Amino acid sequence: MDWLQLVSLHPVSLYQLVAFPFAVLFNYLCLTDSFSTRARYLFLLAGGGALASAAMGSYSLLVLTPAFCAGVLVSSLGAQEVHRLTFFFQMSWQTLCHLGLHYAEYYLQEPPPVRFYISLSSLMLLTQRVTSLSLDISEGKVEKTPGGTRSRSSLAEHLCKALPYFSYLLFFPALLGGPLCSFQRFRARIQRSNSLYPSISFWALTWRGLQIIGLECLKVALRRLVSPGAGLDDCQQLECVYVMWHTAGLFKLTYYSHWILDDSLLHAAGFGSESGQRPGEEGYVPDADIWMLETTHRISLFTRQWNRSTARWLKRLVFQNSRCWPVLQTFAFSAWWHGLHPGQVFGFLCWAVMVEADYLIHTFATVFFRSWPLQLLYRALAWAHTQLIIAYIMLAVEVRSLSSLWLLCCSYNSAFPMLYCVLLFLLAKRKPKCN
Known part of the structure; x- marks a missing residue:
């Protein structure tokens, strides 16, 4: 009976699968001689609007409205001010939407519809594309199409020049999920000639499909290891450690399968990793490196490899522009971007402290442990x-109620991050002074 859970798809996965044939159709049309560059932009934009309406219903306005406004800002503002104003507008809109979620969950005590959650997730991905595009323009990596004077340039001409921006912000293969695709890569793929457009590798898609099936089978097997309904509220002492590891394992397997499905959709549309990257074209960064994530003994390395495109986006947006406490500022912004739930604030700040401790602990470990047995x-x-600390952080971020967060903090599981906090305090005093 448990194996029936394999066919009970998450709503986002269901809509991603529905969009899959259209991604294959787009790839096929790009290989023909009758699909112009403008038609490609319009196809992706129309597909994004249709997918948003189907997946989100009336809540699609929460995504379509800021996408339209961001496209207007990007196409009309100068390179010096485009990033500051678009960042302020996008994060303000997203914060208001998250506050609406908080009001429904904590005050009305009524969970919003699933479509609202889908729209918030899509809105967070939209924020990535908006800020990435504005950074590219402000840094001179993307040159805006020069427009004519107001007296000579009609509204239709303005919309045609802004079409690549609107299409990039709403193109359907990346609307509901997937690694961050830069505007440079997006435009380079769209503007390729028909003969050079990458074709679909059916072996790569088959391999991804087998990976998803394997991960879903592991989820079913992992559910059988713990009795139904087991949680931190009814576990005892060290049993809570096992419950935490089991629950975090289910979360990770879910993330892995979603990331591989999202990567498959982008690959089917011609934006994936094996899609014939040319010299000088910005590389594609998939979100999941499962082997690295499950075998590393470094929290800092796990952090860089977890959801890699988002990690690189945060590094570029926050970390590289922070003059003091860059790790703390990066994780604080990540908590803001995710919605500022109490568990998210606690989990991301705890994660920042664990990364700082990881740097010091492993620096001293390389000095003291010289022999290979040690x-x-x-x-x-x-x-x-590392795996237990990551499980602790993951549960803290995923919980939605203060009571569940309190149960986690009062359990035996808190001993693992506390040990790293103590080591951070002790080793920080011995850290040599350096720039």
Whole structure:
């Protein structure tokens, strides 16, 4: 009976699968001689609008409205001010939407419809594309199409020049999920000639499909290891550690399968990793490197590899522009971007402290553990501790109620991050002074 859960798809996955044939159709039309560049932009834009309406219903206005406004701002503002104003507008809109979610969850005590959650998730991805595009323009990586004077340039001409921006912000393969695709890569793929447009690798898609099936089977098997209804509210002592590891494992498997499906959709449309990247074209960064995530003994490395395109986006947007406490500022902004739920604020700030501790601990470990048996033992213990800390952070971020967060903090699981906090405090005093 549990194997029936394999066919009970998440709503986002269901709509991604519905969009899959249209991505294949887009790829096929790009390989023909009758699909012009403007037709490609319009196809992706129309597909994004249709997918938003189907998946979100009336809540699609929460995504379509800021996308239209951001497209107007990007096409009308100068390179010096475009990033500041678009960032302020986009984050303000997203924050208001998250506040509406808080009001429904904490005050009305009524969870909003699933379509509202889908729109918020899509809005967060839209924020990535908007800020990435504005940064590219302000840094001179993307040159805006020069427009004519107001007396000579009609509204239709303005819309035609802004069409690539609107299409990029709403193109359907990346509307509901997927790694961040830069505007440079997007435009380079659209403007390719028909003979050079990348074709679909059916072997790559088949391999991704087998990975998704394997991950879903692992989820079913992992559910059988714990009795139904087991949680932190009814576990005892060390049993809570096992419950935490089990629950976090289910979350990670869900993320992995979603990321692979999103990557498959982008690949089917011609924007994927194996789609014939040319010299000088910006590289494609998939979100999931499962082997690296599950084998690393470094929290800092796990952080850089977890949802890699988002990690690189945060590094570019926040980390590289922070003059003091860049790690803390990056995780604080990540909590803001995710919605500022109490568990998210606590989890991301805890994550920042764990990353800082990880740098110091492993720096001193390379000095004290010289022989290979000690290094092997250290790596094994560090791997187990890293997985438990990540599980702790993941549960803190995913919980929605203060009571669940309190149960997590009062359980035996808090001993794992507390150990890293103590080591951070002790080793910080011995850290040599350096720039």
